Amino acid sequence: MSSALMNTYKRLDVTFSHGEGPWLIDSDGRRYLDAIAGIGVNSLGHAHPAVSEAVAAQASKLVHTSNLYRVELQEQLAQRLSQVSGLSRSFIGNSGAEANEAAIKLARLYGHQRDIQNPAIVVMEHAFHGRTMATLTASGSRKIQAGFEPLVAGFIRAPFGDAEAVRTIAENNHSVAAVLVEPIQGEGGINLPPPGYLAELRSICDERGWLLMFDEVQCGNCRTGSWYACQGEAVIPDVITTAKALANGVPIGACMAGGAAAEVFQAGHHGSTYGGNPLACAAALAVIETMEAEGIADHAAARGQQILDGFRDRLAGVNGIREIRGRGMMLGIELAQPCGDLVGAALAQGLLINVTAGNVIRMLPPLILNASEADQLVDGVCSVVSEFLQQDAPARASA
């Protein structure tokens, strides 16, 4: 492995040469069923013709101009994002962290406009919002923050899923301007909040004049069966951030806002050199068109349910399995013990999965998976999990 790269990732010793739909092919020609999709990025699978053609065509015409000028594809993309989100305006950046940085800046500006001296943002335990200074501070994991102090001021932490805790913060703190939360936590372990939680947060924000901001970088773009996960619960936030699957792998991120929040930024407040360039926007437009034309949200809901049912049939009640959970194609199996070793075991079987939060097997398969590939995924995961739990059974029995 290259020592010319900074040591930021512990990488598996495999490299891929090409892909087809939900399959990746490594440099030795071995095929892998990709159940992580570049961490929820390749939702239309690898080498989707609509995206490949849009990127190739745009690359041969114009890759980049500048936000000094009007960018027609960026205007078209913002229009399409409004249609699917119901929020009126977008800022286009290059990643999830940047989308959240935009949201954080927007919330602070909104606070100052309301004469709050040091506006604060309520964020959640186990949250993940990115690796920049503000977004790692907003994230609820000491592992991500440790060593990078001083952290950014102005964040107040609450337990995820506990609306009462946010009410208590509201009563005791008059500098809050916004709440930032993932409707379903991804890195934190595929954590679904209790029913009604997002609606409760909406009410609190309405009562207090706070912005409700959803980080849908991982759970958005049809993954959970609706364009954005919040739509599955009919809760309309003031801000949604998105990235990951938005352009199927071409770097992009967006911060969308509605109502008063859409009018907060004025010229000079925020920007990005690359953000919303013609290449990235052409890819995102192709993704949105394809997802809509092919009914990808409904497909994700159906295939996701098939996989979840498969796991529950085969693994529920098995010793060592704590919980099987998910919505649509955002799936987690929580084990009673750390299970990072499962990733390598699955790789050896030709299956790409991920482990997050130490003991949660995370699957974010491409949304285009067909029924037979979904069955293969269930078979593959259940077999590596069973093997893993059996291997470990004697050790646990003697512990």
Ligand SMILES: *Cc1c(COP(=O)(O)O)cnc(C)c1O
């Ligand atoms: C991945 C992720 C981010 C960060 O996105 P990057 O593109 O890696 O900066 C932020 N929020 C959530 C919920 C994510 O899953």
